[in-house]
Structures are given as C-alpha cells and as structure tokens.
Amino acid sequence: MKRRDFLITLTASLAAGVAARAGDAEPLRLTHTIPLPGVKGRFDHFACDATARRLIVTALGNNTGEVLDVAEFKRLHTVTGLRKPTGALMLAEPHQFYFANGDDGTFRAFDAATNAPASQLGALDDADNVRFDAAAKLIYIGYGGGALGVTDPATSKLLHSIPLTAHPEAFQLEAHGPRVFVNVPDKKHIAVVDRAQRKVIATWPMEKWQANFPMALDEAAHRLFVGCRKPARLVIIDTMRGLPVADIEISGDTDDLFFDAKRQRLYASCGEGFLDVIQRRDADHYERIARIATRAGARTCFYSPELDRLFLAVPEHSGHDAELRVYQPE
Numbered sequence: 001m002k003r004r005d006f007l008i009t010l011t012a013s014l015a016a017g018v019a020a021r022a023g024d025a026e027p028l029r030l031t032h033t034i035p036l037p038g039v040k041g042r043f044d045h046f047a048c049d050a051t052a053r054r055l056i057v058t059a060l061g062n063n064t065g066e067v068l069d070v071a072e073f074k075r076l077h078t079v080t081g082l083r084k085p086t087g088a089l090m091l092a093e094p095h096q097f098y099f100a101n102g103d104d105g106t107f108r109a110f111d112a113a114t115n116a117p118a119s120q121l122g123a124l125d126d127a128d129n130v131r132f133d134a135a136a137k138l139i140y141i142g143y144g145g146g147a148l149g150v151t152d153p154a155t156s157k158l159l160h161s162i163p164l165t166a167h168p169e170a171f172q173l174e175a176h177g178p179r180v181f182v183n184v185p186d187k188k189h190i191a192v193v194d195r196a197q198r199k200v201i202a203t204w205p206m207e208k209w210q211a212n213f214p215m216a217l218d219e220a221a222h223r224l225f226v227g228c229r230k231p232a233r234l235v236i237i238d239t240m241r242g243l244p245v246a247d248i249e250i251s252g253d254t255d256d257l258f259f260d261a262k263r264q265r266l267y268a269s270c271g272e273g274f275l276d277v278i279q280r281r282d283a284d285h286y287e288r289i290a291r292i293a294t295r296a297g298a299r300t301c302f303y304s305p306e307l308d309r310l311f312l313a314v315p316e317h318s319g320h321d322a323e324l325r326v327y328q329p330e
Contacts, residue, residue: 025330026290026292026330027263027265027277027279027289027290027329027330028267028275028277028290028292028310028327028328028329028330029327029328029329029330030325030326030327031326031327031328032073032325032326033323033324033325033326034068034073034074034075034323034324034326035075035321035322035323036059036066036075036321036322036323036324037321037322038062038321039059039062039064039066039315039316039321039322040059040061040062040316040322041059041060041061041062041315042060042061042297042299042300042315043057043058043059043060043061043300043313043315043322044058044060044085044086044087044088044300045057045058045086045087045088045129045130045256045300045302046058046088046256046300046301046302046311046313047088047089047090047097047098047130047302048070048090048302048304048306048307048311049090049091049092049097049112050304050306050307051092051306052092052112053069053070053071053307054067054068054069054070054076054090054097054112055067055068055069055070055302055311055324056068056088056090056097056099057088057300057302057311057313057324058082058085058086058087058088058099059085059322060084060085060086060102061315063080063081063082063083063084063085064078064079064080064082064085065078065079065082065085065088065097065099066078066079066324067079067097067115068324070307070309070311070326073326077115079099079110079115082099082101082108083101083102083103083104083106084101084102084103084104085099085100085101085102086099086100086101086102086127086128086129087099087100087127087128087129087130087141087142088100088130089130089131089132089139090112091132091153094109094118094153094154095111095112095113096109096110096111096112096118096153097109097110097112098110098130098139100124100127100128100129100130100141100143101127102126102127102128104122105122105123105124105125105126105127105143106120106121106122106124106127107120107121107122107124107127107130107139107141107149107151108120108121109153109156119156120156121151121156121157121158123158124141124143124144124149124158125143125144125145126143126144126145126167127141127142127143127149128141128142128143128167128168128169129141129142129168129169129170129171130142131171131172131173131180133173133195134175135175136195137152137153137154138150138151138152138153138159139151139152139153140171140173140180142167142168142169142171142182143167143168144167145166145167146163146164146165146166146167146168146184147161147162147163147164147168148161148162148164148168148171148180148182148193149161149162150162150198160198162193162198162199162200163199163200164182164184164191164193164200165184165187165191166184166185166186166187167184167186168182168183168184168191169182169183169184169185169212169213169214169215170183170213170214170215170257171183171215172215172216172217172224173195174217174219175219176219177219178194178195178196178197179192179193179194179195179201179239180192180193180195181193181215181217181224181239183212183213183214183215183226184203185206185210185211185212185213187203188205188206188207188210188212189203189204189205189206190203190204190206190212190224190226190237191203192204192242202242204237204242204243206226206228206235209226209228209230209231209233209235209244209247210228210229210230211228211229211230212226212227212228212235213227213228213229213254213255214226214227214254214255214256214257214268215227215257216257216258216259216266217239217259218259218261219239220261221283222238222239222240223236223237223238223239223245223283224236224237224238224239225237225257225259225266226257227250227254227255227257227268228254229252229253229254231249232249232250232251232252232253232254232270232272233247233248233249233250234247234248234249234250234257234266234268234278234286235247236284236286245283245284246284246285246286248278248286248287248288249288250268250270250276250278250288251268251270251272251273251274251276251291252270252271252272253270253271253272253299254268254269254270254271254276254299255269255270255271255299255300256268256269256299256300256301256302257269258301258302258303258310259303260303260305260329261305262305262308262329263279263329264279264280265277265278265279265280265289265329266278266280266286267301267303267310269294269298269299269300269301269312270299271296271297271298271299272296273293273294273295273296273297273298274291274292274293274294275290275291275292275294275298275301275310275312275327276288276290276291276292277289277290277291277292294312294314294325295314295315295317295320296317297314297315297317298312298313298314298315300312300313301313308328308329309326309327309328309329310326310327310329311324311325311326311327312324312325312327
C-alpha cells in the first residue's frame with residue numbers, strides 16, 4: 001500500500017472509531033450516589049430548591065421525607081411522623097418545604113432553615129401530586145375521589161376545590177395560559193381544567209393507551225407527554241388540538257417523566273428497572289436513545305434544569321440499601 005493510501009485509510013479508521021465512541025456515549029452519566037440506609041419501601045415524588053441546592057423526596061413506604069444536600073451530595077435530615085407521603089414542594093418564599101400525605105389527608109409545611117413544622121392543612125383525603133402556580137402564588141394539590149385543591153401558602157387555607165370525575169395523578173400547569181392538564185387514569189382520560197373558571201373544560205380520551213400516570217409539558221411547542229403503563233408507551237399530544245401525534249415504546253411501570261428543553265429530551269423512570277431517554281427529532285417524531293439499567297422499583301426521578309442534573313430514587317432491594325443516584329446529562 002502506498003504511503004498516501006495508508007494515511008487516508010488510517011485517518012478514515014480513526015474518524016470512524018471516534019464517531020463510534022461518540023455514538024456509544026450514554027446520554028446520562030452517573031456522577032454521585034447518596035446512601036439512604038434505613039429507608040424501607042418505595043418512594044413517590046421529589047421537589048427541589050435549586051438556589052439553596054436542596055432536594056426533598058417522599059419515602060412513601062417509610063413514612064418519612066428525606067432532605068438532601070445536592071451541593072455536597074449528602075443526606076441532611078429525615079422528617080418523621082408523615083403518613084404515606086406522596087407529593088412534595090419547595091418554595092423560596094415562604095422559605096418552606098411541604099409534604100402531601102395520602103393516609104391522613106394532610107398537607108404539611110416545614111421551615112426550610114430549621115426543618116421544624118410550620119403549618120398544616122387537613123381534609124385532603126388521599127392527597128397526592130403537588131404543583132405551584134408561580135404567577136398566582138398558589139399551590140395545587142390533587143386529592144380525593146376527584147379534585148384539585150387550591151391553597152395559598154401564606155395562609156395555609158383551602159381556597160377552592162375544583163371537581164374531577166376520579167382521583168388525579170400527575171398534572172401540569174401552563175405558565176403562559178390558564179389550563180391545567182390532569183391525568184385521570186381511572187376514567188381513561190386527561191382532564192383539561194381552566195384555572196380562571198375553576199372547572200373542567202375538556203376531556204381527552206386515553207382508551208388506546210391506559211394507566212396514564214406521569215406527565216410532562218413542553219408549553220412552547222404545544223406538546224404534552226404522557227407516560228402510560230397499559231401498554232408501556234409514551235404518548236405525545238398536541239395541546240392545541242387535544243389529539244395524539246405520536247407514541248413510542250418505553251419500559252414498564254413508569255411513574256415519573258421530565259422534559260429537558262435544552263437537549264430536547266425526555267427522561268422516564270420505570271419500575272421495571274430502567275431509566276429511558278427519549279430524543280425528539282422534531283415535534284412529532286421521537287426515538288428512545290438509551291435504556292439505562294437501574295434497579296427494580298426505581299420509578300421515581302426528578303430533573304432540575306437549573307442544576308442540570310437528574311436524580312433517581314432507588315429503593316432497597318436484595319440486601320442493598322436505598323440510595324439516591326445523581327446523573328449528569330451529556
């Protein structure tokens with residue numbers, strides 16, 4: 001082989017090798033693990049204060065709330081005495097964190113500086129997911145046989161209750177519009193709520209894809225992402241028309257779903273034991289680009305765009321302690 005031909009072949013081979021390695025790179029890189037010894041049973045949901053670099057997670061099966069430092073990557077405090085904690089919220093003003101409790105129907109506030117109890121709202125049977133309307137400074141809580149409760153964090157009083165036809169699971173609020181999209185799996189639909197009118201204005205059927213639990217929203221692109229368990233699919237809905245535009249296979253038993261606007265990706269934590277990464281090619285075309293092995297039952301995650309980190313709660317299993325895994329998107 002002539003020297004020129006050899007150099008061309010060598011250059012091409014090296015370029016192909018680099019491309020192959022780049023293509024094989026995981027879209028999520030595990031960077032830290034925070035041990036959570038003594039935490040039994042399953043987890044439910046997270047909340048984060050990115051400025052303070054604090055994270056809380058509901059240890060539902062353990063009846064505790066775990067407070068974590070994600071600057072030093074360590075466990076700071078355990079809130080005890082909770083009753084089936086489900087939803088979580090952290091606010092800078094007032095400087096508090098909150099846990100919704102499904103067993104006793106309370107929504108409890110704690111001082112973020114001291115971890116001491118601050119206030120409590122009751123009569124929210126089967127309290128579950130929690131969201132904050134930053135513009136109106138109101139908290140929304142899914143609860144009961146079908147309702148969204150609206151409370152003011154300044155007064156800890158229930159201001160309104162918006163009726164639904166069955167218990168709500170995940171829901172998302174528009175930041176630049178009045179709508180709330182609510183998964184109502186028992187009725188096989190998504191309820192669309194008008195926050196100004198405080199009522200359901202539409203229902204979008206979920207007959208083909210059922211057990212719709214987690215949800216994420218890309219408001220700018222008018223796309224709603226819904227994780228379903230029967231069958232295990234990610235369904236993409238056009239929020240202008242209320243119609244599905246695509247669906248793709250995901251791992252089983254999904255319970256949390258987040259949209260990474262920077263990378264145009266979705267992260268789905270699935271109890272089957274995988275963390276799925278889905279890449280958007282355009283508004284109506286999506287591809288699963290990674291299926292990262294985790295642990296059976298690890299279906300609770302949280303993505304913080306401010307910290308640019310994905311957090312995964314991993315329950316104890318087969319002699320291995322519970323832990324929090326921290327991933328860096330690549």
